[in-house]
Amino acid sequence: MSTGIVVDEAVRGRPASALRGLVAWYSGYRQRGVPVTRHRGLPSPYLTLILTLDEPITVAAHPDPADPPGDYAALVGGLHTTPALITVPGRQSGVQIALDPLGARTLLGLPAGALAGADLAAEDVLGPTVAEAHDLLRAAPDWPGRFAVLDAWLLGRARSDVRLAPEVRHAWHLLAATGGSIGVAALAAGTGWSERRLRDRFAAEVGLSPKAAARVIRFDRTRRGLAARPGTEGGLARLAADRGYFDQAHMDREFRAMAGCPPTAWLAEERRNIQSGHHPPG
Structure with missing residues (x-):
């Protein structure tokens, strides 16, 4: 039974200093009891990495209209020039990570160009470490703890041998x-x-x-x-x-x-x- 309580949290976090220039920010969010709506995922100069905490993210339309709608526990999105449409069924929670495109090789293991205009299940790009990060995020007691989990996870993925023109x-x-x-x-x-x-x-x-x-x-x-x-x-x-x-x-x-x-x-x-x-x- 619904309690009628509305939860609407939005918390911005800064990455660890060693990640500066690779990650612009973390955005934690949790909503409960808000109206059902559709959110526009707008073009941005950052790649998007989303790890949900509870419900999956529902993408009703991707920047590439040829891609079918779908639900994602974790999602990686490349740079794009048209919006994605995301269905919000009155509740959602997770962390969005803004990745500098020049840091994609270092953190994702491939250039941002390989993700252009695409939304992909994060495990298809990052492998099984996504599930491990998910478990640690869900076990963290608060937003600072979740951001610390992301710091450790991303620092563990960072490659030191990347060379960019x-x-x-x-x-x-x-x-x-x-x-x-x-x-x-x-x-x-x-x-x-x-x-x-x-x-x-x-x-x-x-x-x-x-x-x-x-x-x-x-x-x-x-x-x-x-x-x-x-x-x-x-x-x-x-x-x-x-x-x-x-x-x-x-x-x-x-x-x-x-x-x-x-x-x-x-x-x-x-x-x-x-x-x-x-x-x-x-």
């Missing part, structure tokens, strides 16, 4: 530093590579072309800015200008392409999550 690393960091506002020609000039070589090597390592990565980085900054100041007078036009779009109409088109809906509709859908801290501003 410095040109790809430089291009990715420059895209991130400029919020996606730098063009491919300027990126290539900074690496000494031709534009074609940069596009090919970058896409193979990261999973997106430099141009697509720039769009995702700018979109991610935009939606976090929107979540941080949803009621600002004239906020959308100002946000569009701040993020380097030509105008608000340009921003709206990009938002529709990457979120599947306009900014105002996304904000209305996600207001509960934003207010409870499930969408902390970047």
Whole structure:
């Protein structure tokens, strides 16, 4: 019998110092008694690794529409430019890990490019250690304890023999530093590579072309800015200008392409999550 008690927890954790640059953050979540809804898994400059604690995560639609819906106890998602749709049946719990794409070889054993646009069962990528991490997560008494489990697990997986082309690393960091506002020609000039070589090597390592990565980085900054100041007078036009779009109409088109809906509709859908801290501003 339902007790009518609503649980809505969202806890952000920082990885161990040895994981900085590989893992951006941990996000723990637990919800009970909230309305049944559908959540949009939006494009982001981070790979997603989710380990659930109780119920599986139900993906109703993947970024690649050819992939069938499914339930996952643990999931790895590559970079993508269209949303996933996740069904939330009034209760969910787990930890989401934001992985830097340049750290994929170190922690996952394969480049982020191998996961581009895909959602996969984590055990198919990471092997049986996922089940071991699951058991330890569920046994941990609180969020700090769960984050400590993740630290130990990921540090145990980290490889020290990974070498990444410095040109790809430089291009990715420059895209991130400029919020996606730098063009491919300027990126290539900074690496000494031709534009074609940069596009090919970058896409193979990261999973997106430099141009697509720039769009995702700018979109991610935009939606976090929107979540941080949803009621600002004239906020959308100002946000569009701040993020380097030509105008608000340009921003709206990009938002529709990457979120599947306009900014105002996304904000209305996600207001509960934003207010409870499930969408902390970047």
